Amino acid sequence: MPDSPQAPAVLSVAVPSPLRRLFDYRPGGPPPACGWQPGLRVRVPFGRRRVVGVILECRDTSDLALTDLKPVEACLDERPLPDDWLWLCRFTARYYQHAPGDTLHQAMPALLRQGRALEARTRERWQVTADGQGDPVPSLAKAPRQAALLAMLRQHPHGLVTQAILAQSFGREQLLALERKGLVARREEPRTASPSPSASLLAEPALPLNREQASALAVLHERLDAYHPCLLHGVTGSGKTEVYLQLIEAVVARGRQALVLVPEIGLTPQTLARFRSRFRVPVVALHSGLTDHERLDAWEAAASGRAPIVIGTRSAIFTPLSHPGAIIVDEEHDGSFKQQEGLRYHARDLAVARAHRHGIPLVLGSATPSLETLQRALAGDYQHLRLTRRASRHAPARLELVDLRGRPRRGGLIPPVLDAIESTLAAGHQVLVFINRRGFAPTLSCHACGWLAECDHCDARLTLHRQPPLLACHHCDRRRALPDACPDCGSADLRPLGSGTERTEETLAERFPDIPVHRIDRDSTRRRDALEQALTEVRRGEPCLLVGTQMLAKGHHLPHVTLVVVVNADAGLYSSDFRALEHSAQLLEQVAGRAGRAAHPGRVLVQTMHADDPNLRLLAARGYDALAERLLEERRAAALPPFRFLALLRLESPKEAAVNELGARAAEALRAHLDRRRLEVDCLGPVPAPMERRQNRYHLQVMLTAERRSRLHEAGAWLVAWLEAEPAARRVRWSLDIDPQTLS
Structure with missing residues (x-):
């Protein structure tokens, strides 16, 4: 009999902690059947707590004496967590300079963090037996409900799960009675069942593709067994989703799995519905709206391979x-x-x-690609696949700039725009009014002395809400009752300044009393399924008005909307954040894409105080692609991403002096290190964040830039080590943001 492998003397465990290191333990408790190895979850003592950690290394030595190491209390797994997940977590911790234990903790479902086993929950499925197929059944002569239940089950050769049976007003006692008589039998199955090998893959046929879609799909089909990054750059309504569906069909037909990421939880229900109506195989979702049990079920189904298609938001990348x-x-x-x-x-x-690690295709889809992705496609790192035509016969609507200067406004809208809305509704179509401000008005002002309602905890103004009536800060969520008079001069003449979604909704309801107005923002969609219910009403096609924030701009198919109105397009034109114009242009182009997606052409009216701005005029005249080309030239000249790499040290503290002192010392120490090592990395700052005081804490930033990613990471790793060893850093909250997407 061969000798069993010798147990390692030391287990290096990643525990949920902000410390960027592993902690050594001795093996303890019964060893797992698979032997001690990386990827096993263990319960260990950590300070005064008992925590769940993950073994990342098995070694024979430690920096501490073996007798000083605490033993592992228990191993929680019979086999390690999936290898691809473990690799991704370690890569993420290394790349983003984050604590490995906290990375693994965030990347696994909550129940796994608590020590639950990674196993599928089961459900009962009931089927008619051979004895139950005969008719009539004498034993049911005096049991009409049992007879009715048996008749229903006969209509389902593959059986029904308990929940579906109970939903038909039958009881469990009737099921058990039929089982005792040998007429039905039950079996346990995972809640996400494996796809039947005999069933056809498609529940409904694929849609025909136009020439551009077919060409893009052919390119994707050529390299299904290799890393093949592609930018699917298609105008809104060009049929990118159909390309995704037919690519997934080819992937699943080969016995493989597809992971689809969508940006917002609000898009998940409609995406799920479309995918589930197309495919007969299980399609699981992963997003923040699931219960802990639902999330673990989906995670396990993906890990086991029973779910060929996984759809989720940001965190689903760790599936x-x-x-x-x-x-x-x-x-x-x-x-x-x-x-x-x-x-x-x-x-x-x-x-x-x-995708590179697995050697599989990667598709990045967008009508308005990020400049980083677009530059990589233009440089040839990604294959650039273009879809320039909409699935409908109409071209994408161009932006029409409407000058706000010197014109009266009601609810943020000027008379010519209100007239355009009226004519669109009269024609039986729908109108989307886009205003990226929640609440009734951006703030409340005293008309006598100029006082403005400002947050006590942030460098921001309080937003006026009418439902319910209050002043709220959208940065720290501080709320305050409406004042009866100005706190500075005592005047009762308090007036709302500007417009938010509530005020625009009120104005439109007054102007068009017979037309339904649907407001869609974070406040109106807090209730579960509220967004989907509102959109279901809109998709009926009756004339209506939609008033909403960027929740409406992303991916929604609204076939009856022919007019889009942007209340104010100026928010990102003159920001201190170099990405603000890119993000604003993307948002404008995306919301414009909601117009004219079906039988009728669309129109987009963009209200602005800067109708002569050259960037806005270029976007309106030639579209996002032309503006992106100009922005890339400016980024290259200014040595900004995507032509340089960035990292941002963020510091915050309730004490302004503490954050300023640490920021200055950290920047000075880093510059000295860069000079000694002659690293080609620039250190800029410290400078206050764009909103210096937020949530009653002062925010400071130090920026690192470099032409080479490796140099930036080397400098970032040194800075992190310096901060971890610096006593003053323990009194200040800090983080290193690799590849920051915003400076705010």
Whole structure:
């Protein structure tokens, strides 16, 4: 009998902690059947707590004496967590300079963090037995409900799950009675069942492709077994989703899995519905709206391979796949793919790394690609696939600039725009009014002395809300009752300044009393399924008005909208953030894409105080692609991304002096290190953040830039080590943001 492998003397464990290191333990408790190895979850003592960690290394030595190491209390797994997931977590921690334990903690479902086993929950499926197929059944002569239940089950050769049976007003006692009589039998199956090998893949036929779609799909089909990054650059309504669906069909037909990332939870229901109506195989979702049990079920189904298609938001990039076949990132430009707190990863960039690791196709889809992705496509790093025509016969609507200067406004809208809305509704069509400000008005002002309602905790003004009536800060969520009089001069003449979604909704309801007005923003869609219910009403096609924020601009198909009105397009034109114009142009182009997607042509009216701005005029005249070309030239001249790499040290503290002192010392120490090592990295700052005081804390930034990514990471790693060893840094909250997408 061969000798069993010798157990390692030391287990290096990643525990949920902000410390960027592993912690050594001795093996303890019964060893797992697979032997001690990386990827196993263990319960270990950590300070005064008992925590769940993950073994990342098995070694024979430690920097501490073996007798000083605490033993592992228990191993929680019979086999390691998936290898591809473990690799991705380690890569993420290394690339984003984040603590490995916290990275793994954030990347796994909550129940796994708590020590639950990674196993599928099951459900009962009931089927009619051979004895139950005969008719009549004498034993049911005096049991009409049992007879009715048996008759219903006979109509389903593959059986029904318990929940579906109970939904038909039958009871469990009737099922058990039929089982005792030998007429039905039950079996346990995973909640996400494996696809039947005999069933056809498609539940409905694929749509015909136009020439551009067919050409793009042919390119994707050529290299299904290799890393093949592509930018699918298609105008809004050009049929990118149909290309995704037919690519996934080819992937799943080969026994592989597809991972699809979408930017917003609001897009998940409609995407799921379309995918589930197309395919007969299980399609699972992963997003923040799931319960912990639902999330673990989906995670396990993907890891086991029972779910060939996985759709999710940002965090779904960490979903393990047993047979990865393709990764698709829809609306790849969207800022929500970047995590802005804690582990500051970018799901799109991790998708690139993961597709390269697996050697599978990667599709980045967008009508308005980020400048980073667009530059890589222009440089030949990504294959550039263009879709220039809409699936409908109408060309995309161009922006029409409407000058606001010197014109009276009601609810943010000027008379010519209100007239255009009226004529569109009279023609039986729908109108989308886009205003990227929640609430009734951006702030409240005293007409007598000029006082403005400002937040006590942030360098920001309080937003006036009418439903319910209050003043709220959208940065720290501080709320305050409406004042009866000006706190400075005592005047009762308090007036709202500007317009938000509530005020625009009120104005339109007064002007068009017989037309339904649907307001869609974060406040009106807090209730689960509220967004989908509102959009279902809109898709009926009756004339109506939609008033909404950027929640409406992303990916929604609104076939009856023929007029889009942008209330104010000036927010990002003159920002201190160098990406603001790019993001504003993307948002304008995306919201414009909601118009004229079906039988009737669309029109887009953009209200602005800067109708003569050259960038805005270029966007209106020639579209996003022309503006992106100009912005890339400016970025190259200014040595900004995508032509240089950035990292941002963010510092915050309730004490202004503490954050200023640490920022100055950190920048000075880093510059001295860069000079000694002759690293080609620039250190800029410290400077106050664009909003210096937020949530009653002072925010400071130090920026690192370099032409080579490796040099930037070397400098960032040194800075992190310096901060971890610096006593003053323990009194200041700090983080290093690799590839920041915003300076705010």
